[in-house]
Amino acid sequence: MTMCCFARRNSHSMAAASVLVIGLCLLMFSASLAGAQSIGVCYGMLGNNLPPPNEVVALYKANNIQRMRLYSPNRDALQALKGSNIEVMLDVPNSELQRVAGDNPTPAFDFVYGNVVDNRDAIKFKYIVVGNEVPPQDFKYVLPAMRNIQRAVEAAGLQNQVKVTTATYSGVLDNTFPPSNSVFKAQYLQYMRPIVGFLAEKGSPLCANIYPYFSYIGNPASIRLDYALFTAPSDVVHDGQLRYRNLFDALLDSMYAAVEKAGGGSVKIVVSESGWPNAGESAATTPNAQTYLNGLIRHVKGGTPRRPN
Secondary structure (H helix, E strand, O other): OOOOOOOOOOOOOOOOOEEEEOOOOOOOOOOOOOOOOOEEEEEOOOOOOOOOHHHHHHHHHHOOOOEEEEOOOOHHHHHHHOOOOOEEEEEEOHHHHHHHOOOOOHHHHHHHHHHHHHHOOOOEEEEEEEEEOOOHHHHHHHHHHHHHHHHHHHHOOOOOOOEEEEEEEHHHEEOOOOHHHOEEOHHHHHHHHHHHHHHHHHOOOEEEEOOHHHHHHHOOOOOOHHHHOOOOOOOOEEEOOEEEOOHHHHHHHHHHHHHHHOOOOOOOEEEEEOOOOOOOOOOOOHHHHHHHHHHHHHHOOOOOOOOOO
16 A cells, blocks of 8 residues: 655645554555554545545555544545444544634534534544644643533543544653653643543543654754664663663653653553655655554554553
8 A cells, every 4th residue: 555755744634644553543655454453544635636535445445444534524535434434533623623612512513413423323433633733822722622522422422432532742742851751841731731631531542643753853863763763673762671672662652751740641642643754855765664654564563661562
């Protein structure tokens, strides 16, 4: 299976696809998915000459891709998903957060009933992701929007089937080396602490977009390429009793450490995006993208040093 080059950061969507590992999630480049049941593909729609949704869903089915992330409730995509048996992670876009977070619950109920409830007999919804890598000026809307969406989910009786969460990223963290030192940056902690509390109360995971590529290109003098690409032959980072051979685990455990310190010891993390570009910077090559993605697909069958199971 092949999906386009990785082209995103501020757009909050891969140009054509990133990978979703429900329980872990990544961008896929070219690898057999046989037996890789925890892996899905993020269906980004910011790009040119993209195939129509019915062909995309057929591609998922042909490659045994059983999970999809949609960054907005695209009607054609939802129609194509009916009867596919593909589990869906559906986003409330950042542009809708303020409206959904308001005192009027109607926008949240319209979102849940118009997209999830109306299609629940034909589409397997797994998560509703309220905001993706939300910028600081809009963070205040995330938890109120999550609560309104949660109320709508509970009103529909779907709280045991559909979990409400949000998707964050490593940019909200500070002191990430070594991973166990990680905390939420002060500007985010006031928001992340109650969000983590909400997730713990509802038994929902936190979604996180994990990109070793960005860490590597931001500090190539200190971060080895093989450590970022899952090809390091031995442990690279020692964090007390924990040993890290790849940067993906270190970034994910940094998020776990921050969540735990914010009171979320019981909160699991779903990696809602990952990937590696095949054009742009010097390290952004097709062989590196393939190496990273194939390594990640193999790796997610296990856990991290902090969460080995």
